[in-house]
Amino acid sequence: MKIQLAEDLPIDNHSKSDFCKDVLEGLKQNPKKLSSKYFYDKQGDKLFQKIMEMPExxxxxxxxxxxxxxxxxxxxxxxxxxxxxxxxxxxxxxxxxxxxxxxxxxxxxxxxxxxxxxxxxxxxxxxxxxxxxxxxxxxxxxxxxxxxxxxxxxxxxxxxxxxxxxxxxxxxxxxxxxxxxxxxxxxxxxxxxxxxxxxxxxxKNPQTILDAYNDPAGITAAFNLNLLARINRELDADFTIENFRHYQNYEPDSGACRSFLVSLKNQVVTVCDERILFDENEFIDMEVSQKxxxxxxxxxxxxxxxxxxxxxxxxxxxxxxxxxxxx
Ligand SMILES: C[S@@+](CC[C@H](N)C(=O)[O-])C[C@H]1O[C@@H](n2cnc3c(N)ncnc32)[C@H](O)[C@@H]1O
Missing domain, CATH: 3.40.50.150 (Vaccinia Virus protein VP39)
Structure with a gap:
């Protein structure tokens, strides 16, 4: 393989400050939201490869x-x-x-x-x-x-x-x-x-779609929760991962299959030096998979x-x- 490296090819477009800005912007919205483009760090890439291998x-x-x-x-x-x-x-x-x-x-x-x-x-x-x-x-x-x-x-x-x-x-x-x-x-x-x-x-059959994103082994859940862990790792945040649970749904009429992370209790999380409040059962909108x-x-x-x-x-x-x- 010949790898051509143009001199000015960017190496890393996602600086910490962009990541921090996007995360804070999303967590201050109502409902709270995180951009799924941040799913893919080293751990996220590995988990996505595992998702691709799942029978569901x-x-x-x-x-x-x-x-x-x-x-x-x-x-x-x-x-x-x-x-x-x-x-x-x-x-x-x-x-x-x-x-x-x-x-x-x-x-x-x-x-x-x-x-x-x-x-x-x-x-x-x-x-x-x-x-x-x-x-x-x-x-x-x-x-x-x-x-x-x-x-x-x-x-x-x-x-x-x-x-x-x-x-x-x-x-x-x-x-x-x-x-x-x-x-x-x-x-x-x-x-x-x-x-x-x-x-x-x-x-297609709504159950077939839901099963693909709601696997019993919990790999999709781990993939979603890894974004909170990534925010902890890269933005010095303090999400307690066990305090959030993955929830998936599919609407056959609109064709939207959506992932959420639900807060299991009232809690405060510090992200980029800002305090973010979560109510019990409040959710973060993580990703849509539109059919x-x-x-x-x-x-x-x-x-x-x-x-x-x-x-x-x-x-x-x-x-x-x-x-x-x-x-
Ligand atoms: C769901 S994976 C699919 C990978 C591959 N296309 C496949 O079908 O197996 C999505 C890929 O898109 C990349 N990605 C997501 N958002 C992106 C963006 N805004 N710009 C560039 N790449 C992005 C991710 O890093 C990830 O590798």
């Missing part, structure tokens, strides 16, 4: 089914026409699924670079190390930071056709309005001929200014990777 967390296997078995169909839909291009992956994580597309493209001698974008430097380093072993000839340009800042950076590095991947139903971690705005903002950063490939988790119908996906893509060209499903039709063109 069907999302990984569904999208793996698509990338393992349909990378040829995906490739046909990317309108590559022999030109060189960049694969830019937003929130790549460890690239569990996209690796299959990268391998297919490499084996078929396509001319491309891979630019994984992730806010977690830890997971990007792990990805780099693994790709070095698995795909030594691939040119990888890791970009550590926020989606849009790094997409801008990627455009500065290369003017080639962009294939932007946003997998794992990451888009579900925004509410519908935020997701629509996100798609419009992505569209504004792309040029004619570019492609946006987005993974959506589809509405969509195929119709909702089509409407959102077209309204955001894309042409929704193709939907590629797993064999159960529980998940879709939707391919959107910029014309």
């Amino acid at each position: 967390y069907y999302l990984t296997n569904c999208e793996l089914d698509i990338f393992q078995n349909k990378s040829n169909i995906i490739t046909e839909s990317l309108q590559l026409q022999g030109q060189a291009f960049d694969i830019i992956e937003l929130g790549s994580g460890d690239a569990t699924k996209s690796k299959y597309l990268l391998k297919f493209l490499s084996e078929n001698n396509f001319d491309f670079n891979y630019m994984p974008i992730d806010i977690s430097g830890n997971i990007l380093h792990e990805l780099q190390r693994n790709l070095e072993i698995e795909m030594p000839d691939l040119t990888v340009i890791p970009l550590e930071g926020e989606y849009f800042e790094m997409l801008e950076k990627a455009s500065g590095i290369s003017a080639r056709k962009k294939i932007v991947l946003f997998l794992g139903a990451n888009i579900g971690n925004m509410n519908k309005q935020e997701a629509f705005q996100f798609c419009k903002d992505i569209r504004a950063k792309l040029n004619a001929g570019d492609v946006f490939l987005v993974g959506f988790d589809l509405k 969509y119908s195929v119709e909702e996906i089509g409407q959102m893509g077209e309204a955001a200014g894309f042409h929704v060209a193709e939907n590629i499903y797993d064999s159960k039709k529980w998940f879709v990777d939707s391919i959107w063109y910029v014309s």
Whole structure:
């Protein structure tokens, strides 16, 4: 693998002061809220990898089914026409699924670079190390930071056709309005001929969805509680982790599956030298995992200014990777 390091690539965009500001802002809201983008420190990355391996967390296997078995169909839909291009992956994580597309493209001698974008430097380093072993000839340009800042950076590095991947139903971690705005903002950063490939988790049996986020082993609970532990570690806070409990719900009508941490007693927590009061049963809104119908996906893509060209499903039709063109 050739790792290209542009001189001015940012190393760590999430300074302590940004983290502190975001956490305090969220904990002073009513209801209290924490941004799920902070889930992913070293411990959070490990826990998310465990979540992906859980039998209840069907999302990984569904999208793996698509990338393992349909990378040829995906490739046909990317309108590559022999030109060189960049694969830019937003929130790549460890690239569990996209690796299959990268391998297919490499084996078929396509001319491309891979630019994984992730806010977690830890997971990007792990990805780099693994790709070095698995795909030594691939040119990888890791970009550590926020989606849009790094997409801008990627455009500065290369003017080639962009294939932007946003997998794992990451888009579900925004509410519908935020997701629509996100798609419009992505569209504004792309040029004619570019492609946006987005993974959506589809509405299905509500119990199946709830079970994926409410596992009996408590790994999802640990993943949520780790954010309080991270705040303790990095912001000298004093959350007593045992005083909070994970609660999950799913609303079949809206398609929102939501995680909360509930305070088990009246308590005061000090964060960044400020005292935050919690009432018994007060909750922190941690994360939404929004589920969509195929119709909702089509409407959102077209309204955001894309042409929704193709939907590629797993064999159960529980998940879709939707391919959107910029014309
Ligand atoms: C749910 S994981 C999914 C990983 C991968 N896409 C997959 O499908 O397996 C989300 C990833 O997005 C990254 N992430 C979350 N918010 C981000 C942001 N605002 N900017 C950049 N990366 C972000 C996290 O660090 C994490 O690695």
